[in-house]
Amino acid sequence: MGRSPCCSKEGLNRGAWTALEDKILTDYIKVHGEGRWRNLPKRAGLYNFNTNFYIFLFLFKNKHYPNMSFIGLKRCGKSCRLRWLNYLRPDIKRGNISADEEELIIKLHKLLGNRWSLIAGRLPGRTDNEIKNYWNTNLSKRVSDRQKSPAAPSKKPEAARWGTVGNGNANGNGSGSSPTHVVRTRATRCSKVFINPHHYTQNRDPKPSSTCSNHREHGESKTMNELLLPIMSESENEGTTDHISSDFTFDFNMGEFCLSDLLNSDFCDVNELNYSNGFDSSPSPDQPPLEFSDEMLKEWTAAASTHCSHQGVASNLQSLPPFLENGIE
DNA sequence: AAGACCACCAACCGCCGCCTC
DNA sequence: AGAGGCGGCGGTTGGTGGTCT
Numbered sequence: 001m002g003r004s005p006c007c008s009k010e011g012l013n014r015g016a017w018t019a020l021e022d023k024i025l026t027d028y029i030k031v032h033g034e035g036r037w038r039n040l041p042k043r044a045g046l047y048n049f050n051t052n053f054y055i056f057l058f059l060f061k062n063k064h065y066p067n068m069s070f071i072g073l074k075r076c077g078k079s080c081r082l083r084w085l086n087y088l089r090p091d092i093k094r095g096n097i098s099a100d101e102e103e104l105i106i107k108l109h110k111l112l113g114n115r116w117s118l119i120a121g122r123l124p125g126r127t128d129n130e131i132k133n134y135w136n137t138n139l140s141k142r143v144s145d146r147q148k149s150p151a152a153p154s155k156k157p158e159a160a161r162w163g164t165v166g167n168g169n170a171n172g173n174g175s176g177s178s179p180t181h182v183v184r185t186r187a188t189r190c191s192k193v194f195i196n197p198h199h200y201t202q203n204r205d206p207k208p209s210s211t212c213s214n215h216r217e218h219g220e221s222k223t224m225n226e227l228l229l230p231i232m233s234e235s236e237n238e239g240t241t242d243h244i245s246s247d248f249t250f251d252f253n254m255g256e257f258c259l260s261d262l263l264n265s266d267f268c269d270v271n272e273l274n275y276s277n278g279f280d281s282s283p284s285p286d287q288p289p290l291e292f293s294d295e296m297l298k299e300w301t302a303a304a305s306t307h308c309s310h311q312g313v314a315s316n317l318q319s320l321p322p323f324l325e326n327g328i329e
Numbered sequence: 330a331a332g333a334c335c336a337c338c339a340a341c342c343g344c345c346g347c348c349t350c
Numbered sequence: 351a352g353a354g355g356c357g358g359c360g361g362t363t364g365g366t367g368g369t370c371t
Binding site for chain 3: 013015016034037038077078085114115116117128129132136310
Binding site for chain 2: 003014015016076078079082083086087129133134136137138246
């Protein structure tokens with residue numbers, strides 16, 4: 001009895017979303033639209049990056065983790081859907097529920113009961129979750145108070161209530177007038193040190209500044225320089241792999257190679273990685289990162305022909321994720 | 330100043346209904 | 351027809367920041 005869970009909960013991130021996860025999800029939905037939530041986490045992220053970065057990831061993954069599946073977001077599909085619908089959707093209006101809206105909520109609730117999605121449908125820009133929360137924290141008490149003593153005023157004055165809820169509070173919900181900047185509402189995990197790997201393609205005597213946390217578990221600590229240099233060298237030498245030191249083969253002790261993990265790891269400043277992955281010899285800091293554009297398509301085609309022609313990489317970007325997942329044929 | 334308590338809200342969970350095969 | 355997949359819904363939880371004592 002009962003349905004199978006929407007996905008395996010093992011190894012998935014839970015709790016507050018990071019800014020990077022938001023970015024991956026938003027970029028994916030911008031390109032591919034909503035829907036097919038269950039498959040979204042695996043596919044998200046793979047479409048969103050500079051094509052040189054794809055190749056870097058591909059080579060890295062295939063060389064050292066050929067049997068791993070390549071997934072994009074360590075989130076349950078349902079979680080992705082909820083995050084998008086309740087928080088990331090561009091048309092969401094946040095904070096400052098007006099008196100009119102409030103009255104409407106009360107009337108509709110009287111009419112419909114706890115049918116939050118129906119009520120939300122009558123309030124453009126409002127989500128069912130927001131209305132539900134607002135009802136539970138504000139209106140339910142007031143309505144019951146009003147029923148007991150119809151003339152009784154609201155517990156808190158309007159200004160006091162919105163002082164914490166609506167007016168660009170620390171939660172980042174923003175004021176109703178300028179909700180354009182979606183800011184995370186809870187503390188984000190931001191404990192990692194970002195290292196620009198391009199630095200290591202130039203500096204072959206790296207300092208042990210940052211280590212791979214997965215590696216630490218195995219006693220011997222390797223710097224990210226040590227981890228990255230071989231793959232950089234490999235790409236520069238057009239597939240000659242003999243020079244790669246054998247001690248680069250280490251055990252991450254994990255079954256999947258997750259893009260969000262990689263991007264969250266010590267050596268990834270995402271914006272820099274686009275142009276510093278060892279393939280692109282002329283980084284262009286002005287070029288906006290993480291955008292999927294015609295330029296990227298051209299760049300991809302060029303990169304594919306120069307770096308991966310021997311591997312038969314398709315020039316069709318849409319084919320890349322399955323290509324990455326399945327490994328090279 | 331510090332601990333306890335409270336309010337808020339993002340996120341999770343389990344169930345339901347629709348759709349497809 | 352019915353089994354399973356998927357999206358949607360509503361109830362609930364838990365983390366965080368603010369207020370109170």
